[in-house]
Amino acid sequence: MGYAQLVIGPAGSGKSTYCSSLHQHCETTRRTIHIVNLDPAAENFDYPVAMDIRELISLDDVMEELGLGPNGGLMYCMEHLEENLDEWLTEELDNYLDDDYLVFDCPGQIELFSHVPVVKNFVEHLRRKNFNVCVVYLLDSQFITDVTKFISGCMSSLSAMVQLELPHVNILSKMDLVTNKKDVENYLDPEPQLLLAELNQRMAPQFQKLNKSLIEVVDQYSMVSFLPLDLRKESSFSFNGKDQYSLPSCSIQYILSQIDNCIQYGEDADVKVKNFDPEEDD
Numbered sequence: 001m002g003y004a005q006l007v008i009g010p011a012g013s014g015k016s017t018y019c020s021s022l023h024q025h026c027e028t029t030r031r032t033i034h035i036v037n038l039d040p041a042a043e044n045f046d047y048p049v050a051m052d053i054r055e056l057i058s059l060d061d062v063m064e065e066l067g068l069g070p071n072g073g074l075m076y077c078m079e080h081l082e083e084n085l086d087e088w089l090t091e092e093l094d095n096y097l098d099d100d101y102l103v104f105d106c107p108g109q110i111e112l113f114s115h116v117p118v119v120k121n122f123v124e125h126l127r128r129k130n131f132n133v134c135v136v137y138l139l140d141s142q143f144i145t146d147v148t149k150f151i152s153g154c155m156s157s158l159s160a161m162v163q164l165e166l167p168h169v170n171i172l173s174k175m176d177l178v179t180n181k182k183d184v185e186n187y188l189d190p191e192p193q194l195l196l197a198e199l200n201q202r203m204a205p206q207f208q209k210l211n212k213s214l215i216e217v218v219d220q221y222s223m224v225s226f227l228p229l230d231l232r233k234e235s236s237f238s239f240n241g242k243d244q245y246s247l248p249s250c251s252i253q254y255i256l257s258q259i260d261n262c263i264q265y266g267e268d269a270d271v272k273v274k275n276f277d278p279e280e281d282d
């Protein structure tokens with residue numbers, strides 16, 4: 001059995017930074033993880049790249065030879081990856097052993113999760129290779145300063161959730177940049193009725209019915225809640241509410257423990273998890 005995180009989210013939401021922080025954290029705690037670059041446009045890495053899509057196909061070549069722009073070129077590269085899953089991915093995965101932990105740093109184009117089946121097929125391939133996969137969706141905390149942006153973030157996370165049908169952890173990134181805690185606090189574990197009231201206030205009256213349906217969707221998929229990640233935060237397992245800036249936030253270690261739980265990593269080693277009663281589902 002292998003383990004994998006698929007790190008997705010809008011462009012610039014902090015995916016690659018998250019991957020490199022995770023790598024650093026694991027180095028400190030002497031745990032082995034391998035970070036995989038799935039972005040054919042990426043150039044600089046703050047982490048050692050274990051597998052690299054650019055070895056399969058280069059975005060520059062595609063743009064030059066096919067006359068495509070950067071986004072069309074990226075879609076082409078990803079479709080090429082899809083066609084080569086059996087060969088390229090299978091061969092690359094052969095380098096890893098049972099119990100290995102891979103983290104896939106994905107491109108930020110949202111089309112990859114909403115329009116084309118490439119990521120879904122990629123994940124299915126991993127699952128056939130006996131990997132437990134968790135989706136890690138990053139949303140930039142700078143973008144959820146009001147209810148309309150929050151709902152739009154939820155919808156894009158939800159569309160990935162529905163498409164990929166995998167365990168899913170939502171992260172609010174860049175908490176160190178948040179200065180007004182009220183901006184964010186309201187959206188961490190939001191009360192649906194308050195969201196609806198706020199949304200109705202913001203939007204023209206003819207949208208009330210739509211607003212109600214949207215909030216119902218967010219509420220029903222109660223998984224749409226976000227963990228606020230502050231990379232400055234000292235490693236600690238607790239989500240200890242507030243830090244010295246009195247902002248709610250959690251450390252990368254806490255996030256990793258949540259994800260490990262989702263994919264049942266370390267169940268044999270960790271006595272606490274081993275004794276966990278599956279009936280007692282929280």
Ligand SMILES: Nc1nc2c(ncn2[C@@H]2O[C@H](COP(=O)(O)OP(=O)(O)OP(=O)(O)O)[C@@H](O)[C@H]2O)c(=O)[nH]1
Nearest residue numbers: 010011012013014015016017107108174176177231
């Ligand atoms: N202050 C702060 N900046 C961050 C944090 N995470 C990422 N950034 C910055 O945000 C910018 C984008 O970060 P990346 O990690 O490249 O984002 P990405 O999601 O990989 O971007 P794409 O791969 O282009 O979609 C960079 O300038 C980072 O330095 C954070 O936790 N705090």
Ligand SMILES: [Mg+2]
Nearest residue numbers: 015016039042
């Ligand atoms: Mg990146």
